[in-house]
Amino acid sequence: MSLRVGLLGTGPWAWKAHAPALAAHPDVELAGVWGRRADAAARLADEFGGRPYGDPDALIEDVDAVAIALPPALQAEWAAKAARAGRHLLLDKPLAATVEAAREVVAAVEATGVRSVVFFTLRFDAGASAWIAQQAAAGEWFTGRADWYGAVFSGDTSPYADSPWRREKGGLWDVGPHALSVLLPVLGDATEVHAARGQGDLVHLTLRHASGASSTSVLTLTAPPAGAGVAIEFRGAPGIATFPDGVSGPATDAMARAIDALVAGEPHPCDARFGLRVTEILAAAEEALR
Structure with missing residues (x-):
């Protein structure tokens, strides 16, 4: 049924x-x-x-x-x-x-x-979720970063530019969940949370995790379009793991x-x-x- x-x-x-x-x-x-x-x-x-x-x-x-x-x-x-x-x-x-x-x-x-x-x-994309699970299984990470440089409000093509809640809450609340959805399963829950502002809505987020590792995230919806993009990386005993280009499929x-x-x-x-x-x-x- x-x-x-x-x-x-x-x-x-x-x-x-x-x-x-x-x-x-x-x-x-x-x-x-x-x-x-x-x-x-x-x-x-x-x-x-x-x-x-x-x-x-x-x-x-x-x-x-x-x-x-x-x-x-x-x-x-x-x-x-x-x-x-x-x-x-x-x-x-x-x-x-x-x-x-x-x-x-x-x-x-x-x-x-x-x-x-x-x-x-x-976490539901087949390629991305497999990569995240691989890093979580590897363990022994010293630090990680998950940066989301969005251009929702600095470009002229985003269908989300008319979103009042995004204008109010900024990148922290819109793309911050994406960063956390990668960092938490790999490094463990956040035990300390620190943040500082940059230009526009940009926020620098710094976390201490239950594993002892630390992480940083740069989160914004107002990046210059030429500088927009996503960068995810973990460093530790297994070496350097960088999120591969082209691994993610369609949202549907x-x-x-x-x-x-x-x-x-x-x-x-x-x-x-x-x-x-x-x-x-x-x-x-x-x-x-x-």
Whole structure:
């Protein structure tokens, strides 16, 4: 029997990743779409299937699971409500805009026993996740770095440039979760969090990890387009491990693997609890910046 999924959200990421992956998945039925703009929900449903809903509560009532492509504050609100209604959750990063809201999601998940998967892109990409697992298995790392130089607000082609929450929260909250999703499984949980500001929204994040290793991250959405990119590296007893170019595939393939995890029903490392831990570290960095 197919898992009936309702999609909440109609922004660029819903069009690029959620809707096409849900529509193509053999074990899922995209049952309906709700968005804050009814016309966008109608267009998305017409393109990928299901029917548009004018009431998100009605959509949650009609499905087995919800996929959420909304800003973090709204995601946390609707994720907690859906979980309390017994609906499984396919969520995006960051889980929430505050630690308190993230804890509400986890509390609802734990109270009802629903499944949760948070889509950290590299952790579901086949090539990237294999590379991360290889570094985690190697161990004995002395230090690592995971730098995300985004040009969302400094270029002129990003579909995410109209995102109010990204303008408010900056690279720390948008690409910071990507960096943490690589560093934490390899080096262990963060035991110390430090941060300093650079130009624009740029944040230098420095962590001490449970393994004893340290790490740094440069996080921004306002890098000059010519200087944009991602750099990930670990150094230690195994030598130097650098994230290889061209290893990552399309976002829809990674999203399909996240849907696989939700359908399978087995606990996944990237669940709401991991999403909460990432939110706690981001909030600690934000506090350090103050």
